[in-house]
Amino acid sequence: MSTNKILLNKIIKGSIFEIILNNPSKRNPLSLELILELQHLFDSIKRNKKIKVILLKSTGPSFCSGHDLKEVKSFSSSNKKLSNLFKKCSKMMMTIRELPQPVIACVDGIAAAAGCQLVASCDIAIATKTSFFQTPGVNIGLFCSTPMVAISRKVLPKDMMYMLLTGEKISAKLAKDYKLINLVTEKKHFHKKILAISNKLIKKSFESIKIGKIAFYNQLEMPLEKAYDYTSMVMTKNMQTKDAKEGVEAFIKKRAPNWTV
Amino acid sequence: MSTNKILLNKIIKGSIFEIILNNPSKRNPLSLELILELQHLFDSIKRNKKIKVILLKSTGPSFCSGHDLKEVKSFSSSNKKLSNLFKKCSKMMMTIRELPQPVIACVDGIAAAAGCQLVASCDIAIATKTSFFQTPGVNIGLFCSTPMVAISRKVLPKDMMYMLLTGEKISAKLAKDYKLINLVTEKKHFHKKILAISNKLIKKSFESIKIGKIAFYNQLEMPLEKAYDYTSMVMTKNMQTKDAKEGVEAFIKKRAPNWTV
Amino acid sequence: MSTNKILLNKIIKGSIFEIILNNPSKRNPLSLELILELQHLFDSIKRNKKIKVILLKSTGPSFCSGHDLKEVKSFSSSNKKLSNLFKKCSKMMMTIRELPQPVIACVDGIAAAAGCQLVASCDIAIATKTSFFQTPGVNIGLFCSTPMVAISRKVLPKDMMYMLLTGEKISAKLAKDYKLINLVTEKKHFHKKILAISNKLIKKSFESIKIGKIAFYNQLEMPLEKAYDYTSMVMTKNMQTKDAKEGVEAFIKKRAPNWTV
Numbered sequence: 001m002s003t004n005k006i007l008l009n010k011i012i013k014g015s016i017f018e019i020i021l022n023n024p025s026k027r028n029p030l031s032l033e034l035i036l037e038l039q040h041l042f043d044s045i046k047r048n049k050k051i052k053v054i055l056l057k058s059t060g061p062s063f064c065s066g067h068d069l070k071e072v073k074s075f076s077s078s079n080k081k082l083s084n085l086f087k088k089c090s091k092m093m094m095t096i097r098e099l100p101q102p103v104i105a106c107v108d109g110i111a112a113a114a115g116c117q118l119v120a121s122c123d124i125a126i127a128t129k130t131s132f133f134q135t136p137g138v139n140i141g142l143f144c145s146t147p148m149v150a151i152s153r154k155v156l157p158k159d160m161m162y163m164l165l166t167g168e169k170i171s172a173k174l175a176k177d178y179k180l181i182n183l184v185t186e187k188k189h190f191h192k193k194i195l196a197i198s199n200k201l202i203k204k205s206f207e208s209i210k211i212g213k214i215a216f217y218n219q220l221e222m223p224l225e226k227a228y229d230y231t232s233m234v235m236t237k238n239m240q241t242k243d244a245k246e247g248v249e250a251f252i253k254k255r256a257p258n259w260t261v
Numbered sequence: 262m263s264t265n266k267i268l269l270n271k272i273i274k275g276s277i278f279e280i281i282l283n284n285p286s287k288r289n290p291l292s293l294e295l296i297l298e299l300q301h302l303f304d305s306i307k308r309n310k311k312i313k314v315i316l317l318k319s320t321g322p323s324f325c326s327g328h329d330l331k332e333v334k335s336f337s338s339s340n341k342k343l344s345n346l347f348k349k350c351s352k353m354m355m356t357i358r359e360l361p362q363p364v365i366a367c368v369d370g371i372a373a374a375a376g377c378q379l380v381a382s383c384d385i386a387i388a389t390k391t392s393f394f395q396t397p398g399v400n401i402g403l404f405c406s407t408p409m410v411a412i413s414r415k416v417l418p419k420d421m422m423y424m425l426l427t428g429e430k431i432s433a434k435l436a437k438d439y440k441l442i443n444l445v446t447e448k449k450h451f452h453k454k455i456l457a458i459s460n461k462l463i464k465k466s467f468e469s470i471k472i473g474k475i476a477f478y479n480q481l482e483m484p485l486e487k488a489y490d491y492t493s494m495v496m497t498k499n500m501q502t503k504d505a506k507e508g509v510e511a512f513i514k515k516r517a518p519n520w521t522v
Numbered sequence: 523m524s525t526n527k528i529l530l531n532k533i534i535k536g537s538i539f540e541i542i543l544n545n546p547s548k549r550n551p552l553s554l555e556l557i558l559e560l561q562h563l564f565d566s567i568k569r570n571k572k573i574k575v576i577l578l579k580s581t582g583p584s585f586c587s588g589h590d591l592k593e594v595k596s597f598s599s600s601n602k603k604l605s606n607l608f609k610k611c612s613k614m615m616m617t618i619r620e621l622p623q624p625v626i627a628c629v630d631g632i633a634a635a636a637g638c639q640l641v642a643s644c645d646i647a648i649a650t651k652t653s654f655f656q657t658p659g660v661n662i663g664l665f666c667s668t669p670m671v672a673i674s675r676k677v678l679p680k681d682m683m684y685m686l687l688t689g690e691k692i693s694a695k696l697a698k699d700y701k702l703i704n705l706v707t708e709k710k711h712f713h714k715k716i717l718a719i720s721n722k723l724i725k726k727s728f729e730s731i732k733i734g735k736i737a738f739y740n741q742l743e744m745p746l747e748k749a750y751d752y753t754s755m756v757m758t759k760n761m762q763t764k765d766a767k768e769g770v771e772a773f774i775k776k777r778a779p780n781w782t783v
Contacts (some may be wrong), residue, residue, distance in 0.1 A: 072761065082758045087283040090750035094267075097746075103428050123422045141727035141769030141779065142760055143734025144713050145753040149741055154418055156701040157676050157742070164734060165624050166722055198779045200427055205402035212404025212425060219410055220418070221745045223482045226383045228351035231406040238403055239333065247402030248334050257402065363687050384683045415679050440678040451749025461688055466663035473686060480671055481679070484743045485619075489612035492667040497604045499664055500594065506664030509595050518663065 007037045009057075015202045017045060017051040017101070020059055027065035028058050030114045031086055039092045046099055049261045052202040052209075054103045055194060056122060063105075063131065066113025066147070070142070086146050089114060093121040093150055097217045100210035102201055106194050107131045107188065110169070116180075117147035120154045123213065125181035126197065128190050132169040133180060155180050173253040205243040205259045212238075268298045276313040276463045278306060278362070281320055288326035289319050290319065291375045293346055300353045303437075307360055310522045312461040313470075315364045316455060317383060324392065326365075327374025327408070330401070347407050350375060354382040354411055358478045361471035363462055367455050368392045369448065371430070377441075378408035381415045386442035387450050387458065393430040394441060400428040416441050466504040466520045473499075529559045530581075537574040537724045540624070541565060542581055550580050550589035552636045554607055561614045568621055571783045574724040574731075576625045577716060578644060585627075585653065588635025588669070591662070608668050611636060615643040615672055619739045622732035624723055628716050629653045630709065632691070638702075642676045645735065647703035648719065650712050654691040655702060661689040677702050684706035727765040727781045734760075 006028075008020040019041060021028035045051050058064060067085070075081035096103050105111075105119040107127035112134040119125050119133065136153065138143035140182075144164060152160045155178040163170060172184045185193045201209070215234045219227040238244050242260050250257035267289075269281040280302060282289035289295075306312050319325060328346070336342035357364050366372075366380040368388035373395040380394065381387050396412065398405035405425060413421045416439040424431060433445045446454045462470075476495045480488040499505050503521050511518035528543040528550075541563060543550035550556075567573050580586060589607070592611045599601035618625050627633075627644035634656040641647050641655065657673065659666035667684060677700040685692060707715045710731045723731075737756045741749040760766050764782050770778035 028635070069770050069773055073767075073774065074502065076761050076767060076770070081764070082761050083754060086751075086754035086757050090754055094750065095748065102422075123419075123426065125419065138726045138730055138734065139769070140731045140766030141736070141763065141767075141774045141781065142757070143730040144735050145734055145741075145756045145760065146750065147646050148734075148738055149746065149749045151740055152738070153746070154499045156417070156678070158645075158647065158701050158704050161738070162623075162704050164738065165645065165731065166719070167726065168722075179419050182419050182423050197427070200429075204399045204426070204428065208399055208402045208404040209426065212399065212406055212409075215404070215406050216409055216413070216425065217746075219406075220413055222413070224355065224410065224478075227410045228348075228355065231346035231410050231594050232344060232351055234348050235403070237339050238406065239337050239343050240340070241402065243395070243402030245334075245337060245402075247400070248330050248337070251330055251401045252334065259402065343734035363683075382682075384687065386680065415677070440680050443680050443684050458688070461690075464691065465687070467662045469660055469663045469665040470687065473660065473667055473670075476665070476667050477670055477674070477683070477686065480667075481674055485616065485671065485675065485739075488671045489609075489616065489668065492671050493605060493612055495667045496608050496664070497601050498605050499667065500598050501601070502663065504663030506595075506598060506663075508661070509591050509598070512591055512662045513595065520663065 006034050007041065009041060009133070010090070011051070013202070015050055016055060016198050017053070018057060020053045020057045021064055022059045023057040024062065024066070025225050027062035027110070028115070029065050029068035030089060030118070031068040031071050033086065035089050035092050039088070039095060041171040042095045042099055045101070049206065050100055052206045053198050054099065055106050056103060056118070057106045058109060060109050062109040063107045063111040064118055065110060066115045080246065090146055093117060098103045098214065100213060102209060102213065104194070104197065106190070107181070109192060110134065112136055112148050113144050117150040120150035120180060124197070126183040126185065126193060127172040127175065129172055129184055130187065130220030131172040133172070133175045134167065134169045135163045136167040138165060151180065151193045173254050197216045205247060206258070206261050207243040208238060211241070267295050268302065270302060272312070274309055274463070276431050277316060278312040278314070279316045281318045282325055283320045285320040285323065287329070288371070288522065289376070290322035290326050290329035291350060291379070292329040292332050293349065296350050296353050300349070300356060303353070303356045303360055306362070310467065312362055314459050314468045315360065315362045316367050316459065317364060317379070318367045321370050321507070323370040324368045324372040324381055325376030326371060327376045328437060354378060357382045359475065361474060361475040363470060363474065365455070365458065367451070368442070369451060371395065373397055374405050374408050378411040381411035381441060385458070387444040387446060388433040388436065388442050388452060389448045390433055390445055392433040394433070394436045395428065395430045396424045397428040399426060403492055412441065433498060466508060467522050468502050468520070469499060528556050529563065531563060533573070535724070537572055538577060538720045539573040539575070539654055540579060543581045543586055544581045546581040546584065548590070549584035549639070551587050552640070553590040553593050553609060554610065557611050557614050561610070561617060561769045564614070564617045564621055567623070571728065572577035573623055574728045575720050576621065577628050577720065578622045578625060578640070579628045580631065582631050584631040585629045585633040586637030586640055587632060588637045612668055615639060618643045622735060624731060624735065626716070626719065628712070629703070630712060632656065634658055635666050635669050636653070639672040642672035642702060646719070648705040648707065648715060649694040649697065649703050650709045651706055652709065653694045655694070655697045656689065656691045657685045658689040660687060673702065708739070727769060727779070728783050729763050729765040729781070730760060
């Protein structure tokens with residue numbers, strides 16, 4: 001692309017928000033600058049009701065290579081700077097979960113270290129067959145300790161340990177078997193598949209997705225009984241929304257629902 | 262069947278307790294009435310030592326479609342009624358875990374929303390090849406927030422999110438890949454498979470299953486060290502039972518054990 | 523082998539520590555003696571920086587059959603002795619996680635009960651195609667309550683319950699599908715595969731593996747936000763190590779790194 005911005009965005013069909021990591025010559029690294037731009041962007045769309053789904057893409061051939069190691073090196077004389085980098089990155093990753101919109105990682109290329117963490121932090125992930133996933137920190141003496149927080153909450157421990165200890169690239173097919181991603185597709189069908197799933201999601205009641213997505217991650221960290229108390233309350237409130245009343249009514253009357261937004 | 266009861270039950274072979282959801286024309290919905298009947302039934306067999314395994318079946322073609330939406334609608338003017346419905350349902354689901362007997366979901370047909378939660382709440386699940394699983398709340402503006410509590414404790418988050426956000430039906434084969442169910446079978450082998458696994462379970466020491474099943478779900482929510490302290494105590498007590506003494510003795514002497522019940 | 527020691531060990535290539543369960547006629551049971559010997563051995567190598575990877579093997583045809591039931595029986599008149607056995611065993615299992623070195627279970631034969639727990643407790647597991655995994659306590663009236671602590675933290679609940687309730691042997695292929703193990707191999711390639719993965723691991727920065735492995739299991743039990751706070755601190759400290767500085771430098775300069783040990 002002809003821009004020198006490291007982060008691009010555009011709206012498709014009025015409600016699909018496409019974010020593009022755009023520093024391809026450096027393999028789209030999660031520099032502090034990019035992290036802060038992503039944070040700013042997420043914060044700015046959090047309350048935008050027109051946006052119903054977020055796509056996280058990249059200008060190829062990489063998806064995201066993780067932290068910018070030259071930057072990490074330049075920060076290494078200051079614990080404060082390093083700590084700030086990892087905390088800002090963690091905050092940005094957690095913000096993905098707090099967004100009301102579903103966030104879909106659209107991976108075409110390598111997703112390594114914090115780049116792999118980014119994929120893990122999204123709600124849904126789709127990847128081309130030739131994409132790779134990796135936690136290579138062990139190869140440079142800097143274990144992928146923050147990336148593993150997100151990834152180990154999506155895949156089971158033996159698979160995670162294999163990735164962390166060997167630092168090996170794993171294929172998209174294996175990443176799907178690990179449950180790190182949802183779908184693997186031929187490159188020629190990549191955009192069609194992304195649009196297909198986006199189109200499905202934008203037709204849902206955004207009000208209910210907003211309620212449900214936040215509740216999902218909240219209840220996941222609760223013991224069972226507390227999770228049920230919490231979600232019983234959530235469903236009771238959800239049923240008071242216009243969308244739920246309309247949706248239930250439409251279902252009973254066997255007609256299509258009309259959502260508020 | 263010629264009855265108008267929405268819940269049937271019978272004992273097979275003296276120790277297999279078969280529960281049948283029996284409101285097929287309405288797709289066996291989890292109405293408050295059915296929830297309370299299930300609760301009552303579970304409570305009544307909790308201490309029945311003759312019952313060694315519980316099968317949860319349905320009068321087809323559906324397994325269970327979730328809450329009765331007409332009822333949900335009729336409750337929607339009262340937060341108290343709605344909240345009571347979801348709490349009673351949650352309590353019934355948790356009771357399945359607290360039963361000493363293994364509960365096997367025998368799914369032939371659609372298991373949707375709270376119906377899918379019911380499958381997730383059972384200890385083991387077997388389904389016919391043509392069965393489907395779904396969390397379709399997002400399609401009617403009422404996110405499957407209570408169902409996801411049970412399901413997200415059985416499957417990994419990316420798979421769960423895909424189900425919740427798309428509201429799509431997933432096949433029995435995919436549900437097995439998700440680890441929501443254990444076995445998929447041709448319809449013609451369905452009853453044979455259910456009997457085969459039931460027959461295996463009723464030959465085990467019920468005393469040890471009772472101890473182990475409760476301990477399993479308890480330890481699952483503990484940090485590792487506490488879980489080991491707890492289960493070390495459980496095994497010590499277990500070893501004091503007649504069945505364990507008999508079982509260990511029989512194993513050493515290479516003979517079949519004679520259980521207390 | 524010509525020794526009568528129940529636990530053997532040797533160093534391969536200067537940094538691979540091979541531990542061999544060596545009581546084949548009794549199927550390598552985890553007697554209190556073996557548990558204490560393993561504990562002692564683990565404690566003695568914990569601070570040995572020459573050892574970079576630990577292999578847990580067996581003298582065949584069994585890997586490990588679990589507790590010694592004759593011993594369990596002899597302890598059964600004393601709750602104190604039984605409790606001590608299970609606690610010492612649990613402690614030994616937890617020590618595997620606390621070792622700085624990656625521990626690879628190399629399974630060729632049956633891994634049952636506490637033997638299966640041993641496999642689950644290792645960081646990585648590789649098994650021959652003909653190996654089997656089993657939690658057979660239910661068959662002798664003594665539910666596998668301590669083994670399930672380790673196993674249920676590696677596999678999903680429905681799979682775990684199937685193993686626990688049926689007591690059935692599951693194949694290496696199925697154990698891989700359950701994510702209990704990482705790799706299944708033909709027996710003729712077993713040692714080659716073990717060496718291949720060991721050789722990969724010993725070339726990594728041991729300093730970073732040490733930091734990362736401990737952090738991995740610690741963060742796994744924390745809620746998300748706390749896990750990020752913790753690992754942000756871990757990565758900051760990690761970046762101050764000689765290995766990380768060297769590794770990052772080498773990566774930027776596109777040369778091979780020279781680790782401290």
